[in-house]
Amino acid sequence: MNFTFSKRARTLTMTLIGVGLVAAVVGILGDHTDHHQRTWANLLVNGFFFLGISLGALFFFALQNATETGWTVLVKRIFEGIMSFVPVGAIVMIVVLAAGSAHVHHLYHWMDHTLYHPYMVGEGAAAEYVDEAVQGAVANPNYDHLIAGKKAFLNQPFFWLRSLLYIAVFVLFGRWFRQQSLQMDKETGDTLVKRHLLNYRRSALFLVFFAVFSSTLAWDWLMSIDTHWFSTLYGWYAFSGMWVSAMVTAVILALYLKRKGLLPQVSNSHIHDMGKWVFAISFLWSYLYFSQFMLIWYSNIPEEVTYFQQRIDHHPMLLWGTFFINFAIPMVMLMSRDAKRNPRFLIGVGSVIFVGHWLDVNMMVMPGALGHDFHGIGLLEAGMFLAFLGVFIHTVLTALTKAPLTPVNHPYLDESVHHQI
Amino acid sequence: MSNTVIYAVYEDPEQLKDGARKLVSNGIKVKDVYSPFPVHGLDPIIGIKRTRLAIVAFMFGIFGMSLALLGIWYFNIFDWPMNIGGKPSQAFYKNLPAFIPVTFEFTVLCAAHGMAITYLIRNKTLPGMPARNPDPRSTDDKFIIEVRTADNHGHSVEAIGGLLRSTSVFEINERHY
Numbered sequence: 001m002n003f004t005f006s007k008r009a010r011t012l013t014m015t016l017i018g019v020g021l022v023a024a025v026v027g028i029l030g031d032h033t034d035h036h037q038r039t040w041a042n043l044l045v046n047g048f049f050f051l052g053i054s055l056g057a058l059f060f061f062a063l064q065n066a067t068e069t070g071w072t073v074l075v076k077r078i079f080e081g082i083m084s085f086v087p088v089g090a091i092v093m094i095v096v097l098a099a100g101s102a103h104v105h106h107l108y109h110w111m112d113h114t115l116y117h118p119y120m121v122g123e124g125a126a127a128e129y130v131d132e133a134v135q136g137a138v139a140n141p142n143y144d145h146l147i148a149g150k151k152a153f154l155n156q157p158f159f160w161l162r163s164l165l166y167i168a169v170f171v172l173f174g175r176w177f178r179q180q181s182l183q184m185d186k187e188t189g190d191t192l193v194k195r196h197l198l199n200y201r202r203s204a205l206f207l208v209f210f211a212v213f214s215s216t217l218a219w220d221w222l223m224s225i226d227t228h229w230f231s232t233l234y235g236w237y238a239f240s241g242m243w244v245s246a247m248v249t250a251v252i253l254a255l256y257l258k259r260k261g262l263l264p265q266v267s268n269s270h271i272h273d274m275g276k277w278v279f280a281i282s283f284l285w286s287y288l289y290f291s292q293f294m295l296i297w298y299s300n301i302p303e304e305v306t307y308f309q310q311r312i313d314h315h316p317m318l319l320w321g322t323f324f325i326n327f328a329i330p331m332v333m334l335m336s337r338d339a340k341r342n343p344r345f346l347i348g349v350g351s352v353i354f355v356g357h358w359l360d361v362n363m364m365v366m367p368g369a370l371g372h373d374f375h376g377i378g379l380l381e382a383g384m385f386l387a388f389l390g391v392f393i394h395t396v397l398t399a400l401t402k403a404p405l406t407p408v409n410h411p412y413l414d415e416s417v418h419h420q421i
Numbered sequence: 422m423s424n425t426v427i428y429a430v431y432e433d434p435e436q437l438k439d440g441a442r443k444l445v446s447n448g449i450k451v452k453d454v455y456s457p458f459p460v461h462g463l464d465p466i467i468g469i470k471r472t473r474l475a476i477v478a479f480m481f482g483i484f485g486m487s488l489a490l491l492g493i494w495y496f497n498i499f500d501w502p503m504n505i506g507g508k509p510s511q512a513f514y515k516n517l518p519a520f521i522p523v524t525f526e527f528t529v530l531c532a533a534h535g536m537a538i539t540y541l542i543r544n545k546t547l548p549g550m551p552a553r554n555p556d557p558r559s560t561d562d563k564f565i566i567e568v569r570t571a572d573n574h575g576h577s578v579e580a581i582g583g584l585l586r587s588t589s590v591f592e593i594n595e596r597h598y
Contacts, residue, residue: 290518290521293518294518294519294521294522297518298506298508298518298519300506300507300508335479336475337471337475420461420462
């Protein structure tokens with residue numbers, strides 16, 4: 001059965017985009033931060049958050065192939081739909097990063113080339129920065145020996161090489177998985193099994209790439225905002241946030257499509273299992289959030305604790321609030337079996353967690369990017385979120401119209417239809 | 422009144438489920454089923470209620486968490502505050518992050534052990550308890566339905582036997598008490 005983009009859904013997404021854009025534009029006009037830093041930071045937050053959701057879906061899709069999981073076959077089109085946002089999110093990220101490289105904004109402090117050289121010759125804009133105390137050189141007041149020590153990793157050519165490599169790998173694998181999935185609908189017998197096994201091997205290969213890139217992209221795009229600070233499990237923390245947002249999105253989408261009668265074979269058991277994923281990954285996220293916080297808080301080393309000091313002093317609501325929303329709410333609300341089988345309840349709790357993880361990305365980016373100019377969630381933040389949400393829903397629903405929602409052929413289709421827990 | 426117990430032995434879980442379905446649809450109450458492994462989808466057929474073990478686990482978890490927090494508060498805040506690495510130690514809430522790992526471990530310990538022990542007691546399978554299995558083959562490759570006449574006054578032993586023989590049953594045994 002094919003999904004058609006209903007008039008109501010179209011109106012809703014357009015309203016979201018419209019209201020969001022108006023609010024964002026009003027917010028941008030009121031953005032008096034240096035270099036419109038706040039606007040760029042918002043683009044980064046939303047670009048990363050929604051790209052993260054689609055990457056989480058891509059990862060989960062590959063995980064199902066690589067583990068040869070049977071029950072998710074009936075809902076695999078949903079993940080393919082969410083995956084379709086990868087190129088859009090990637091474009092937003094490239095724009096934000098390119099603007100940083102061109103010094104249009106100053107989110108990435110380390111992109112300032114004057115930080116890396118101990119000496120300078122001349123003054124002002126004409127100054128030349130040098131590494132040796134040559135004739136006429138004076139000490140460079142901008143020199144930052146901590147950042148200079150990270151030059152082997154944090155330099156623009158290598159940064160761009162990495163960023164483009166991540167995006168290329170994600171986009172290419174995403175397209176390939178989608179093509180294979182559509183191709184499988186047309187095949188039966190041995191060719192189908194062969195293609196399934198090819199999927200299996202390619203997915204395992206993708207997971208190897210993703211294991212590395214999910215960590216390093218979080219270092220590059222988010223952690224490098226707080227350039228002096230570092231945390232080794234930051235990458236997993238960011239990744240678990242992506243994953244749980246993707247699972248929440250998928251379960252809400254599945255319930256929406258099921259309610260419209262488009263997924264007749266998806267039973268309560270499938271929904272229950274997807275709810276379990278939301279529940280479980282919420283704990284993975286909480287575990288990583290707390291591990292990062294507790295170790296740094298406990299050791300209390302100045303170079304590490306600055307990150308949390310800034311957030312505890314100036315944005316305690318955001319720091320503790322995200323933990324409360326993303327840990328306590330799923331824990332209490334989604335613990336019982338009945339809760340995970342109740343569509344309205346699941347959509348309600350899922351939406352709260354969804355916003356909670358968006359707040360979490362704000363918590364990761366905003367204090368470092370804006371410093372004292374960050375005053376919590378305002379019109380600009382809310383507007384940008386709604387506009388991105390509208391574009392995201394539009395992209396995903398459009399992708400869903402392009403293939404039958406229930407896969408026609410898959411070696412595990414029958415197993416998925418008879419999934420019962 | 423004499424009580425007859427009928428054991429219908431099946432060789433396959435699907436045949437067992439068909440047999441159980443047939444009995445239940447004819448208004449016969451199935452006392453229990455013995456099988457070498459859990460049979461998927463059997464519980465709703467023979468009307469076994471969902472286990473309440475999860476609720477027990479939750480309560481044991483809450484108990485463990487409370488006990489851990491109470492203990493930590495008593496040892497480290499009330500009775501003998503310690504200065505470890507210059508950390509604030511006079512207020513419970515200020516030290517809470519450092520207490521979370523212990524609290525978590527103790528919660529899990531209590532929930533897991535409490536759940537396992539409750540399970541063993543409730544099923545009367547604590548170590549050393551006598552086995553209640555009517556037929557040792559049900560631990561190997563046979564699937565056995567137990568029907569008691571005391572539960573099914575409207576049906577004679579012959580009627581139940583006849584009904585069972587119309588399914589793909591392997592053998593039928595009777596025992597009198």
